[in-house]
C-alpha cells in the first residue's frame with residue numbers, strides 16, 4: 272500500500288509486506304520511545320486526537336507517539352464536548368477539524384463512522400476503533416508483540432497455535448487481529464467463548480479459506496492446552512443491549528496462575544488488549560499472573576508506542592528524516608533497559 276497521505280481504516284489494507292514495513296519502522300522508533308533519543312521531525316504538526324468512546328492507552332499512546340516525534344496534540348474526548356452533541360454531521364465535523372490538524376485519530380461507537388468521517392476529511396484519518404468493527408493499530412501492535420515474543424522462543428508467526436478467549440463477538444481488537452493473522456500460514460486457532468459470543472462467521476470462514484485450522488470451544492481448560500499464545504479479552508459490556516445481558520457472561524472464563532500451570536505449556540505467552548476487567552465478578556486475567564514472565568500485556572502497551580509512531584512517520588512521510596538532528600535526552604530516564 273501507499274502509506275503517504277493514506278487513511279488507516281481497516282487491516283484489510285495491509286499485505287504481509289506492508290506489515291513488515293510498519294514493523295521495520297517501529298523497530299527504528301525504539302530509541303525515541305525509550306527516551307534515549309529525541310527527534311523533532313514532526314515539529315509544527317498537529318494531531319487531532321478524537322475519542323468519542325472511553326479510552327486510556329489507545330488515546331494516550333497515540334498522543335505520546337505524536338509528541339515523541341515532535342508534534343502537538345489537540346484532544347476531544349467526549350461527544351458532549353463536541354458539536355456532534357448539537358447535531359453536527361460527521362461530514363461537517365471532518366471538514367472543520369481537518370482544517371486544524373495534519374492527521375486525525377478517531378474512535379467512535381458506531382461501526383463505519385470513522386470511514387464516513389475520513390471520506391470528508393482533508394487530512395489522513397486513523398481508525399482508533401469503530402464500534403465492534405475494527406481496531407487496526409491494536410491488531411498491528413498485537414501482531415508485533417506476537418512476533419517479538421515468539422522470536423525470543425525461536426518461532427515465526429507461521430504455524431503458531433493461538434487461543435482467543437472471551438467476547439469474540441463484539442471484540443474489535445480480535446476482529447482486526449484475526450484478519451491480520453489470516454495473512455500468515457498454517458495457524459491453529461482455538462476460539463474459546465460462550466456460543467452467543469462466538470467469533471462472527473465471516474472471520475472464521477475467512478481463516479478457514481486461507482488454510483488455517485479453526486477449532487471452536489466453550490471450555491477454557493481444554494481450549495488452552497498446547498497453545499503458544501493465549502489472547503484473553505474483556506466482555507464488551509458497552510455493546511450489549513442491556514447491562515444485565517453482559518453480566519451473564521462476565522467471569523465465565525477466568526485465567527489464573529493455577530489454571531495456567533495445570534493446562535498450559537510452561538512458556539505459553541499471555542496477552543490481552545486491555546483494559547482487563549479486574550472486578551471480582553469478571554477477573555478474566557487474574558492479578559496472580561502479574562509476576563509471570565510470560566504475561567506480555569505491558570509489553571503490548573509499550574509496543575503500542577512504537578507502532579503508532581511508525582504509522583505517523585509513514586503516513587506523514589518522514590521515515591527517512593526521523594534521525595536527522597536527533598539528539599540524546601538530557602533528563603533522568605530510569606535505569607538502562609527498564610523501558611520497553
Ligand code: NCD
Nearest residue numbers: 329400443444505544545546
Ligand atoms: C480494546 C478496545 O477498545 O477495543 N481496548 C484497547 O483499545 N486497548 C479492548 C477493550 O476495550 O476491551
